[in-house]
Amino acid sequence: GAGVSQSPSNKVTEKGKDVELRCDPISGHTALYWYRQSLGQGLEFLIYFQGNSAPDKSGLPSDRFSAERTGGSVSTLTIQRTQQEDSAVYLCASSLPVYNEQFFGPGTRLTVL
Amino acid sequence: SQKIEQNSEALNIQEGKTATLTCNYTNYSPAYLQWYRQDPGRGPVFLLLIRENEKEKRKERLKVTFDTTLKQSLFHITASQPADSATYLCALEDGTASKLTFGTGTRLQVTL
Structure with missing residues (x-):
């Protein structure tokens, strides 16, 4: 079946603009995660959705970052007033709730000029 | 919060040898x-999952061990091949049974 998809694959924006990144998880996966990976760095957790529960936003670095998950499926990560330090690869993953093997999308490479 | 250390940024080994990567953690045992x-x-x-009550897990040429006393996991690739060259990340359940905390990874390079 189809894996996790993300769009766009690349996004170049100017400092101060807003961007939206999209994630389509694997059908039936109730858990969805967003991570950020800077060049040569590990994965930085951003936000976690599980079913209809309130999302765990503990990893969001500032109030410029927000995310939604509509209908328990597609998720959008929004970064407002982008800064150069927001440049990174943004990865989305989905999983079933038990044991939590995560399936990752290919990522969106965000470049803020 | 959990701190994870993976043994080195890069590991270079010769084809056919066994690669051993280390993941150490502090604080609670996942x-x-x-x-x-x-x-x-x-x-x-995803490659392998190992639970706290399991000492060892194998999958083809891969083997993972989990020592909760040492707070360490070892990841072995036997008979390594150039195609095994990649970055390997360990990830620990964060105590909530719902999220993972990832290490920064070890870049493995297998040469002929």
Whole structure:
């Protein structure tokens, strides 16, 4: 079946603009995660959705970052007033709730000029 | 919060040898631990999961051990091949049974 998809694959924006990144998880996966990976760095957790529960936003670095998950499926990560330090690869993953093997999308490479 | 250390940024070994990668953690012992492989420009891919009550897990040429006393997991690739060259990440359940905390990874390079 189809894996996790993300769009766009690349996004170049100017400092101060807003961007939206999209994630389509694997059908039936109730858990969805967003991570950020800077060049040569590990994965930085951003936000976690599980079913209809309130999302765990503990990893969001500032109030410029927000995310939604509509209908328990597609998720959008929004970064407002982008800064150069927001440049990174943004990865989305989905999983079933038990044991939590995560399936990752290919990522969106965000470049803020 | 959990701190994870993976033994080195890079590991170079010769084809056919066994690669051993280390993942050390502090604080609490996770209920389970996972290993992922990441190739350049791609998202991580799940390899193995090992639970706290399991000492060892195998899958083909891969073997993972989990020592909760030492707070350490070892990841072995036997008979390594150039195609095994990638970054390997360990990830620990964060105590909530719902999220993972990832290490920064070890880049493995297998040469002929």
